[in-house]
Amino acid sequence: MQWASWSAFFHMGGYAFYVWFSFGLTALCVVWEVLALRKRSAQALRLAKLLAQD
Amino acid sequence: MNNAWLTVLKRDLLLALRRRSDVATTLFFFLIVSSLFPLGIGPEPAVLSSIAPGVLWVAALLAGMISLTRLFAADFEDGSLEQMLLAPQPLTLLVTAKVFAHWLVCGLPVVLLAPLIGLQYALPGDALLVLVWALLLGTPALSLIGAIGAALTLGVRGSGLLVALLVLPLYIPVLIFGAGAVAASQNGMSAQAHLSLLAACSLLALVLAPMATAAALKVSVE
Amino acid sequence: MNNAWLTVLKRDLLLALRRRSDVATTLFFFLIVSSLFPLGIGPEPAVLSSIAPGVLWVAALLAGMISLTRLFAADFEDGSLEQMLLAPQPLTLLVTAKVFAHWLVCGLPVVLLAPLIGLQYALPGDALLVLVWALLLGTPALSLIGAIGAALTLGVRGSGLLVALLVLPLYIPVLIFGAGAVAASQNGMSAQAHLSLLAACSLLALVLAPMATAAALKVSVE
Amino acid sequence: MLLAAQGLACLRGDRLLFKSVSFELMAGGLLYVLGENGSGKSSLLRLLCGLLMPEVGEVHWCGKSIKQDPETYLSNLLYLGHLNGLKDDLTALENLQMSARLADSLVDEQKMLSALTSIGIARCANLPVRVLSQGQKRRVALARLWLTESKLWILDEPFAALDAASIEVLASRLNQHMSDGGMTIITTHQDVEISAQSTQTVRLSA
Amino acid sequence: MLLAAQGLACLRGDRLLFKSVSFELMAGGLLYVLGENGSGKSSLLRLLCGLLMPEVGEVHWCGKSIKQDPETYLSNLLYLGHLNGLKDDLTALENLQMSARLADSLVDEQKMLSALTSIGIARCANLPVRVLSQGQKRRVALARLWLTESKLWILDEPFAALDAASIEVLASRLNQHMSDGGMTIITTHQDVEISAQSTQTVRLSA
């Protein structure tokens, strides 16, 4: 294990902003993409249902 | 605010929403054009930062101008411009609504994207701030002046280039004050004077351009 | 040379002759864009001559691209493109005729005008010569690649900017080699390698682009 | 209420299309503009709208030149030219709404739907106009006739590209307009029965 | 010589316009494509030309699929759509010349002038098409019918925007084409008498 403590881990040797921003942004993109796709799929199904009722 | 003014504004925003890619392409055009220069000129950061104000403003000018070429063209081709001319409303009013919608959709995003590109040209922080202010004050003038060109060249073939020819010379003051503002702040001077001049340009354009545009539209539709 | 090839070539040249202003405007666009930079950047001759290759090539790229946006659009709108697709001739052939006409009318004048603008940027004599050669070898590639973009975006609204988005990234090699050739000769090196690469780009484009363009036209006319 | 044209002449390029065209159109009146292809029918209609400037002559609305008081005139005018004036990316309903608002007339969705129903394209109400066929687009444009309160209608070949059923519907709408005291100026190459309190004809010769 | 369509279906956007349209057209035959606005007439015609790809089905010319041997088919085909295919900046004569050359048929100026005379616009022969009226433009486009040697004509609403005299001229040209052993496929909303050795009708329903 590299890290003396959790705070050292979060501090990242002074590069916290750069490292956590990189990983955070990646995580954000992944989560956003998945959520957006779920919403899109639900919307498509809802529209299809409306069309089916016509 | 007048009812017809809002209608036209809403209509144009709705159309832009239906064609979101149109909006995106103005932005990308700005982005791509400003990324072309380093490829032609070379990667030296010192050189790039010294030419940045000029290059960014020219890219903004071109993006604005090119997106303006079609400001009235679609309405002209499908006959809705005729209908607008026959509306019992002052045409100048409707013209300002169209130009405002265009600025919201094409001008504002460019203003917001500009600092990001400024970073690639190694511009310092305060110059970036001035860049945003200058664009915010100057782009309305670009839209308003561009509208005159777009109206004059309606229905003329090859109008894309013709607009450029008519409009770019009129853009020159905006370019000079705009690039001057950024350059001043890069050199540690105050950009105040340049910014005031930019605002004056926009105001003057707001007073005169819609009338000229309306007159040009009437001629083009004959 | 095939009869239909000559017909299309002749037709497009005749049309350009009837609309001489179109040709003139490409030239003026090139001229104006390349004159904007000194205004935005400042009159320092040393700076100007160092950025000249890049700026001139970017201006050529933009002028070519903008004039290309309408390469097929007029034919599409008035239905003569349909008729061309229904001609008992290979479409690739007709496409090359159109592109060649466009190059004669828009590319060649830019090539011939470029040294004049180079002078304004304080380029030395041999760099000017290299500039002309580079443009002569590179502009055909620009026309050919641009034709693909023009064909793909036919009938799509806001196509002017969309073409820019599609085509400018593909132009980058030509820009790099073209500006590189001039810069090399400015720095006292041989421009030979760059020029050969430019010629290679144009040849490759000549082989591949007409096919892609023809396919794109068929898709667009559906 | 009266539309009067006095000695109109129209020059296009270097050709004099027509000269000294005069007429008076009263409430309930119908004016046919007839003539061969290229005789200047469309030009005359655009001139009556004020889109084109006459070379000689004037157009008066209720005694006043339409150049003097355009707003009153325009708020009484509905013009439909060769072009439909529809935005391809808006639906039929949205298009109708926009044009009603521009003309300052307030109409609700119910009314617009019934207008579309009258001309038989209610099915297309929420489709973007882009995907409609020639005749369907024309019908969306014509649906404005069911929503307007304008007195004077100027219609340039309204029957072109319409199928037989739609022509009949349109003709009966025109009849109704005239019997309500409206006026219509129309060009057409097709033979369609329209009844009006008074029918005039202007014949242009090429 | 035979045009055969087998089980054609056409999908536009997500709507199936028509399916299993089949017919055979022999020399001297006339095929009417009828239907309301938006029923897919124009789409069917474009599909027969090969401009549009059918979703299902094939079109055969003299026994061969038109995708297999497009050149033979195209050199026997003349198509006139909603659009006239004229360049605004060229004169009527120049336009005719270009389209004849593209179709690889050699025609001299005399012949073109007489074609323009037949359809009654010889007067406009040397005017740029830009300044012509709707109907005049259409007539320039139709003048190609007097110059072509193609066997198969596909005409989309050729009578629209024409005045009565021109309609008659065009109808008699069609009669002559059919009696010379040609074939014609036509859509129209107008009632025009055309005589042919055999007349068929395809009716599309929306």
Next chain:
Amino acid sequence: MSIHWFKYSSPQTFYPLAGKMIPWFAWLATIFLVAGLYISFAIAPTDFQQGEAYRIIFVHVPAAWMSMVIYIVMAAWAALGLALNARLSAMMAQALAPTGAIFTLLALVTGSLWGKPMWGAWWVWDARLTSELILLFLYLGFIALQSSIDDPRRADRAGALLALVGVVNVPIIYFSVKWWNTLHQGSSINMGAAPKMAMTMLTGMLLMALAFWMYTIAVALMRVRCIMLERERSSDWVKALSVGVKS
């Protein structure tokens, strides 16, 4: 409407199949991700030159790899769709593009975030950086073209042509940018400055890359399902599917 809309593979059968495959790939992605993150933060030692900042490599490099690989895969699907007139292939190409663009953007941003502490600049016009930026433009062009054409069939074919032209151009662009950068003044920063990668780092990067791969497949399948639903909304099988949905 019993005509065959799809000649080679029907969405009707692929839709449920894709639905079954998605969880598998999602699980694989999670497993690889956990392993990769463990190595990148717990096992990999501190770099003596770059300090902890180098840990960005564990997202940056896999993202950069993916950005390039996805473009090639996308073009291959597009070519297949064009050649065989198979719509499923075209849909796959369309489904991959946004994910590819996101990875390109991530490579750019994480690279910038790395560059600032290492080089002192957010951006330099280095060959590799520049070609990555151009790759982003190529993705955006593809997406913009497809989204501005309404007829799906036309959009598919136009997009496929563009992707093919792009794939011919990518190597040309790559080399031209490389030569551009080395023929004149040498770039002031040497990208090779990173130390020889230890085995652990390589393993970490590979695991993260695998995680991204699996994620890409899962997401592309999700998106292709959406596209199918949207395109076939009036077909019977979609209507049947939608009955169970609460609105």
